[in-house]
Amino acid sequence: MKKLLGVDIGGTKCAVLDGEASEEQILIRRKEVFETKQYPKPEHALEKIEELIHKIAGNEIHLYSGIGISCGGPLDTKSGCILSPPNLPGWDHVEITAFLKDRFGLPVYLQNDANAGALAEWRYGAGKGLSDLVFLTCGTGLGAGLVLNGKLYAGCRDMAGEVGHVRLSEFGPVGFGKCGAFEGFGSGGGIANLAELKVMELTQRGKKHPLTELGITAKNVFGLAKEGDKLCREICDTAGEYLGRGIAILIDILNPQAVIGGSIFARNYDLLMPAVTRAVERECLPASAEHCKILPAKLAESIGDMAALTTALGNGAGIGMELNRSRGMQYER
Incomplete structure (x- = not known):
């Protein structure tokens, strides 16, 4: 089992998730939610996300394989930057993956919500x-x-x-x-x-x-x-x-x-x-x-949570090659 952290960013609410992934499923162990409007400035929302990751992972952050972020676009997934999504006013050129990498030292992957949802349904749905x-x-x-x-x-x-x-x-x-x-x-x-x-x-x-x-x-x-x-x-x-x-x-x-x-x-x-x-x-x-x-x-009502956690397995395919070699598929960054 791989321990994963997920961040689901939406116009109404944001969630920080703790999960464990196997070949067949992801188990959601814990979920912390806050209303996006409570933190209208992105820097304050990022600080809240950091706080909740610390709350969830504590001193065991080194046991996690990565952090996955699902967010409405437009995005630049290669640089890990959120580019002014219409449902997130003020989130202009927010370098979220660099922020979380700097704070936690883990691989961080960003996908728009549609791609992240596709990955979750492909892998587990x-x-x-x-x-x-x-x-x-x-x-x-x-x-x-x-x-x-x-x-x-x-x-x-x-x-x-x-x-x-x-x-x-x-x-x-x-x-x-x-x-x-x-x-x-x-x-x-x-x-x-x-x-x-x-x-x-x-x-x-x-x-x-x-x-x-x-x-x-x-x-x-x-x-x-x-x-x-x-x-x-x-x-x-x-x-x-x-x-x-x-x-x-x-x-x-x-x-x-x-x-x-x-x-x-x-x-x-x-x-x-x-x-x-x-x-x-x-x-x-x-x-x-x-x-x-x-x-x-x-995956129905859990699709947003599963999308963020699936993204934590790796960008591009968002799945992780070692988990999927038996399928004979190819993956690209």
Whole structure:
């Protein structure tokens, strides 16, 4: 077993994790969380992360193999620098790996949350044993982590997988600053945006919908849809249709063995999948679609924690060659 430390940095909260990794699983031993807004300046957040690592590891820091950091992009993983993520205002050119290496003397690896999630699902989740997969975050935003030919693919500037920016329709919910973007149909914020438009239509016709009292959020949309609400079912069908169109594009271009959806997709798989399937069957090359499974993330609600800890195994593939030689895959830094 390898002892690992993970840091999951998000716009709402940050977590510091203690885990142990084997060939088959990572066990989360301990988790400490703080709200990101409590530390609006990145230097103060880094000091809090340092404090929590000391709290977790104590005098046994030398027993840990490395520290993995999962954070929304843009990032420069080679230099270990966070580059002004939109959900982290003020985090401009934050050299986080150098900071933690200096404090703890351990290898430190940085990945964006989509790539880190892809690594976790590849190593321990629904993508285990595959050489080619796409992981879709489907959370507050929408991004993709790409494992191609047994290697994480990040692109020349760590910008590969920004599929949320692809426009699927001339009009629709906004994502990535674009009406009708993939993120607009496949993220929590986008689905709430779509629901607002639908509820506004009803309101202007003099009708009231339960969402006006509950609050227009993706969580409430899916909750009411599960109870049989007609409008919320229609919203789910629309989201599923465009998710399917986006997934079909990815399948046609990349020919993966699996597309794995996290967060919203995983939690609401049964609601979304019928429309996703119809769109993929209509839009995708049959030979490619036939050999690609569309799956919910297996790591589900623990994906953020597992992503950070998996990243601690090593950058690039994020897995560690010594743990995977039996798979016959290749890895690159």
